[in-house]
Amino acid sequence: MRFTPHTAAEVQAMLGAIGAPSVAALFAHVPAALRATAALRLPAGIDECGVREELAALAGANRSGDGLVFLGAGAYPHFVPAAVEQLAGRAEFATAYTPYQPEVSQGTLQATFEFQSAIAALTGMEVANASMYDGASAAAEAVLMAQRLRPDRTAVVLSRALHPQYRQVIATYLEGVGDVEIVTVAYGEGGTTALPSTAVLERASCLVLGSPNVFGAIEDLAAAAAAAHAGGGLLVNVTTEALALALLRTPGACGVDIAVAEGQSLGLPLSYGGPGLGLFASRQSFLRSLPGRLVGETVDASGRRGFVLTLATREQHIRRERATSNICTNHGLCALQATIYMALLGRRGLGVLAERNLRGAHALAERLAGLGRLRFAAPYFNEFVLQVPDARRRWEAALGRGVVAGLPLADWYPELEDCLLVCATEVHDTAAHDRLVAALGGTA
Amino acid sequence: MQVPEDLRYSEDHEWVKVADGVATIGITDYAQEELGDIVFVELPQVGATLAQGATLGVVESVKAVSDVYVPVTGTVVEVNRHLADHPETINESPYGDGWMVRLSMTTPSELARLMTAEQYQAFIATERD
Numbered sequence: 001m002r003f004t005p006h007t008a009a010e011v012q013a014m015l016g017a018i019g020a021p022s023v024a025a026l027f028a029h030v031p032a033a034l035r036a037t038a039a040l041r042l043p044a045g046i047d048e049c050g051v052r053e054e055l056a057a058l059a060g061a062n063r064s065g066d067g068l069v070f071l072g073a074g075a076y077p078h079f080v081p082a083a084v085e086q087l088a089g090r091a092e093f094a095t096a097y098t099p100y101q102p103e104v105s106q107g108t109l110q111a112t113f114e115f116q117s118a119i120a121a122l123t124g125m126e127v128a129n130a131s132m133y134d135g136a137s138a139a140a141e142a143v144l145m146a147q148r149l150r151p152d153r154t155a156v157v158l159s160r161a162l163h164p165q166y167r168q169v170i171a172t173y174l175e176g177v178g179d180v181e182i183v184t185v186a187y188g189e190g191g192t193t194a195l196p197s198t199a200v201l202e203r204a205s206c207l208v209l210g211s212p213n214v215f216g217a218i219e220d221l222a223a224a225a226a227a228a229h230a231g232g233g234l235l236v237n238v239t240t241e242a243l244a245l246a247l248l249r250t251p252g253a254c255g256v257d258i259a260v261a262e263g264q265s266l267g268l269p270l271s272y273g274g275p276g277l278g279l280f281a282s283r284q285s286f287l288r289s290l291p292g293r294l295v296g297e298t299v300d301a302s303g304r305r306g307f308v309l310t311l312a313t314r315e316q317h318i319r320r321e322r323a324t325s326n327i328c329t330n331h332g333l334c335a336l337q338a339t340i341y342m343a344l345l346g347r348r349g350l351g352v353l354a355e356r357n358l359r360g361a362h363a364l365a366e367r368l369a370g371l372g373r374l375r376f377a378a379p380y381f382n383e384f385v386l387q388v389p390d391a392r393r394r395w396e397a398a399l400g401r402g403v404v405a406g407l408p409l410a411d412w413y414p415e416l417e418d419c420l421l422v423c424a425t426e427v428h429d430t431a432a433h434d435r436l437v438a439a440l441g442g443t444a
Numbered sequence: 445m446q447v448p449e450d451l452r453y454s455e456d457h458e459w460v461k462v463a464d465g466v467a468t469i470g471i472t473d474y475a476q477e478e479l480g481d482i483v484f485v486e487l488p489q490v491g492a493t494l495a496q497g498a499t500l501g502v503v504e505s506v507k508a509v510s511d512v513y514v515p516v517t518g519t520v521v522e523v524n525r526h527l528a529d530h531p532e533t534i535n536e537s538p539y540g541d542g543w544m545v546r547l548s549m550t551t552p553s554e555l556a557r558l559m560t561a562e563q564y565q566a567f568i569a570t571e572r573d
Contacts, residue, residue: 313504
């Protein structure tokens with residue numbers, strides 16, 4: 001599909017075909033008072049050198065990750081092989097339109113089908129959609145889906161150990177639904193969620209946990225599933241660090257009903273906060289309540305294998321206000337990058353990488369034991385909470401030395417005043433660990 | 445276009461067959477033809493009380509989703525579970541094996557507001573124009 005604008009001659013020909021005197025005449029029915037008269041106030045165009053200078057100045061205002069940023073908290077620093085961008089940047093992929101016309105979109109559709117298959121395998125679930133905007137909106141959509149599946153329920157239970165920004169997004173989405181109470185349950189001393197009573201769960205359509213949660217702690221999903229099911233509700237699992245799924249027991253194996261995640265860790269750069277990639281997977285029996293696009297494999301009239309968007313009757317262009325969601329897109333290019341990344345690493349490679357993350361973070365935690373202690377006893381993946389005296393001051397001092405020593409948790413959890421949320425991945429080598437220890441210890 | 449004589453019809457293309465106070469309900473041959481291949485059917489719960497005009501279920505074809513409405517008020521005594529795995533039965537036999545819901549009528553007088561086969565034939569003739 002070409003993206004060239006119309007020529008003056010083409011515009012004249014089109015006007016002639018419909019019998020309109022001018023383009024302005026097409027807007028004549030819009031009341032004069034509402035028609036814009038002023039020209040857009042845009043600055044004059046500048047040349048390529050000028051553009052480069054201006055963008056470089058803007059970029060220069062950012063601190064980019066240089067291995068000395070130990071921040072996770074929902075967005076994780078990982079190495080992305082050059083092949084990911086190279087392949088995803090191919091014109092056939094980068095300029096492909098939304099695949100509503102399957103006969104001209106087989107490449108896009110097949111890639112999306114592979115993505116769905118990979119996510120289903122990664123989460124251990126039966127079906128995955130073509131992706132959503134990001135982990136937070138995917139979590140909100142999961143809650144809405146749970147309400148559709150349990151319409152008589154008047155509450156949803158969220159763990160306080162679920163990322164606070166995710167909880168805010170869920171609250172925003174529920175505002176439109178009305179009559180659904182958000183019940184927040186506390187985390188225990190160990191850093192994992194204190195499961196609510198059956199009485200509470202019997203009112204709720206779902207229990208929503210993060211695993212690993214915001215503290216990096218791994219939740220007991222099987223126990224949570226049993227509790228949620230005993231109450232007649234569903235268990236929704238939210239994973240902000242998708243790489244963890246390659247190492248931990250899958251949500252599917254634990255009895256999770258809807259598994260969502262942020263897929264940024266799977267081959268997407270941090271890019272100052274986005275775009276993200278919402279992963280969404282569920283049970284086959286819930287298929288008709290699933291939000292988002294779904295690509296299916298089928299055969300054409302000649303019996304050849306082909307791919308199509310399927311079960312479109314869930315979507316708003318057919319079911320309108322009773323659709324499973326108002327989303328009518330997916331993050332196609334991001335999903336493609338994730339698919340290429342997962343294909344390049346392979347099932348085994350992802351596991352090896354995840355293990356490296358686990359070992360690195362645990363080694364770092366041990367090194368930091370001299371300065372402070374692990375605040376929570378729960379097992380963790382590549383992120384942990386370090387309790388250290390004077391945490392905020394040390395953090396600022398470290399920043400002055402060029403090291404971002406994680407996230408001061410007090411901003412989100414006032415009771416965790418002297419705590420830093422530290423993340424260490426495969427991008428942090430021993431030298432980087434040395435720098436962090438020195439920076440926090442005031443000896444850098 | 446089949447329009448059996450012994451049934452009553454609603455303007456939303458549902459048919460009703462009455463026997464011993466129980467109304468069997470489905471969608472007409474005209475409706476199934478307009479919808480195309482039916483791939484999914486949503487039916488109410490047994491025991492649900494449905495008022496005339498309320499939605500009793502949904503019929504989904506490859507190209508559209510259509511609400512099915514209650515022609516006469518009543519309580520659901522039976523639903524056609526066969527449709528869960530064989531929704532195409534409605535296309536094949538809309539008045540027979542493709543029945544959707546059986547309900548025990550609360551207000552049988554409502555039947556008088558429904559059309560006879562002849563009236564329905566005339567009705568769909570005007571719909572087609």
